[in-house]
Amino acid sequence: MKLVCSQSDLSTNLSLVSRAVPSRPTHPVLANVLLQADAETNQVSLTAFDLSLGIRTSFNAEVWQGGAIALPAKLLVDITSRLPEGEITLDDESALTSATSTGEGLIVTLTPKSGHYQVRAMGPEEFPELPIIENTEVIYLTTTALIEGLRGSLFATSADETKQVLTGVHLTVKQDTLEFAATDGHRLAVVETSNERPLGGTSQLEVTVPARALRELQRMLAHSASSDEPVALYFDQGQVVFAWQNQRLTSRTLEGQYPAYRQLIPRQFERKVTIERRQFVSTLERIAVLADQKNNIVKVSIDSEAQEITLSCEAQDVGSGRESMPAQISGENIEIAFNIKYLMEGLKELPSSEIQMELNQSLTPVIFTPLGGLKMTYLAMPVQLRS
Numbered sequence: 001m002k003l004v005c006s007q008s009d010l011s012t013n014l015s016l017v018s019r020a021v022p023s024r025p026t027h028p029v030l031a032n033v034l035l036q037a038d039a040e041t042n043q044v045s046l047t048a049f050d051l052s053l054g055i056r057t058s059f060n061a062e063v064w065q066g067g068a069i070a071l072p073a074k075l076l077v078d079i080t081s082r083l084p085e086g087e088i089t090l091d092d093e094s095a096l097t098s099a100t101s102t103g104e105g106l107i108v109t110l111t112p113k114s115g116h117y118q119v120r121a122m123g124p125e126e127f128p129e130l131p132i133i134e135n136t137e138v139i140y141l142t143t144t145a146l147i148e149g150l151r152g153s154l155f156a157t158s159a160d161e162t163k164q165v166l167t168g169v170h171l172t173v174k175q176d177t178l179e180f181a182a183t184d185g186h187r188l189a190v191v192e193t194s195n196e197r198p199l200g201g202t203s204q205l206e207v208t209v210p211a212r213a214l215r216e217l218q219r220m221l222a223h224s225a226s227s228d229e230p231v232a233l234y235f236d237q238g239q240v241v242f243a244w245q246n247q248r249l250t251s252r253t254l255e256g257q258y259p260a261y262r263q264l265i266p267r268q269f270e271r272k273v274t275i276e277r278r279q280f281v282s283t284l285e286r287i288a289v290l291a292d293q294k295n296n297i298v299k300v301s302i303d304s305e306a307q308e309i310t311l312s313c314e315a316q317d318v319g320s321g322r323e324s325m326p327a328q329i330s331g332e333n334i335e336i337a338f339n340i341k342y343l344m345e346g347l348k349e350l351p352s353s354e355i356q357m358e359l360n361q362s363l364t365p366v367i368f369t370p371l372g373g374l375k376m377t378y379l380a381m382p383v384q385l386r387s
Helices: 007-020 073-082 093-102 143-151 211-223 277-291 340-349
Strands: 002-006 032-038 043-049 053-060 062-065 067-072 087-091 106-111 117-121 139-141 168-173 177-183 187-194 205-210 231-236 239-244 247-252 271-276 297-303 308-315 319-326 328-330 334-339 354-359 366-370 375-380
Touching: 002 007, 007 032, 007 043, 007 053, 007 073, 007 087, 007 211, 032 062, 032 073, 053 211, 067 073, 067 106, 067 117, 073 117, 139 143, 143 177, 143 187, 143 211, 168 211, 187 340, 205 211, 205 231, 205 247, 211 247, 271 277, 277 297, 277 308, 277 319, 277 340, 277 354, 297 340, 334 340, 340 375
Parallel strands: none
Antiparallel strands: 002 062, 002 087, 032 043, 032 067, 043 053, 053 247, 087 106, 106 117, 139 231, 168 177, 168 205, 177 187, 187 375, 231 239, 239 247, 271 328, 271 354, 297 308, 297 334, 308 319, 354 366, 366 375
8 A cells, every 4th residue: 555645634634533533442453543545536534433433534645556554543643743744655565575574563654755654553354344324215414504503502411421312412303404402401402403405305313312423523514625515314223324525424323212302491481581692691701700619600680670680699708799781671570590500501502692581480491592593492490599
């Protein structure tokens, strides 16, 4: 195998796939990236797979001799990211003869414009195949819809591995919409985006995909050159595949019944508050300095007569903070308290300049929605204030 590629192409694609390399591999070959070079198409593909999450990317190169080899991921990333810009030659043909005679295994030589590096490698036959889903209906999703949905939902997933199904985003694909839902038991984010392109087929799909895989999908889509190209979604029991351009991400799905989250969202409200989002967030950030000292609780006082809301925090033995801001309020006065982290994380993802806050009582779910733009619902559960 012999090829010439640019340092930036190799380094960028390595950094994308290496995120699927396990930190503690159960088998030595999983600590590697599979490099495949095709002399006919002049394409180089890189694959990493931890048996749960798999990532494959491809890029153009000058392939003089095709082949495949498994290279140590971390070492390769560390070397290539530090090399100067310019062409790099990868060559393993000179090592093949000496390797078999010495029993040392394969050696790959990287030759940048100055100097050269040799890296011990493994044969490709040991590297596990990425799952292939056959005989299934392909569903096409727009890149814009995927990016919007992931941004508005991923932050609300649970980090608690014992709540397995809550560590993912529940994706519902309908004929012309995509719905993303995520909850950790304390808050819920639901995003509905329009999928302008026909999906192909008429069936509705529901699947829960691990947040870790979707964060990598989000990162890869952000690197994509074109946001117009649709993403093909393949789904089979226990496995999901996203494929577009020269990229491919495969992931196992999460088993278990996802909560009936629509039933958690109240249909009617006694109080409505419209407020400028950035001012609300920046005030919360200032109050959070004190809230962090105590229990992360912020109190929100809604004053209908004055048409303002007041955020306050008291941290015993440290100090207190209090700020008010104007708001459009309908309904009676009320005091309500939140975990400031949950409140702030959700408000930062609402994509509009003004937001609406709807609530009933001090301990019932509170709904935040953007005014205009993306159809997103953020539900936060209040906390009880101890007098």
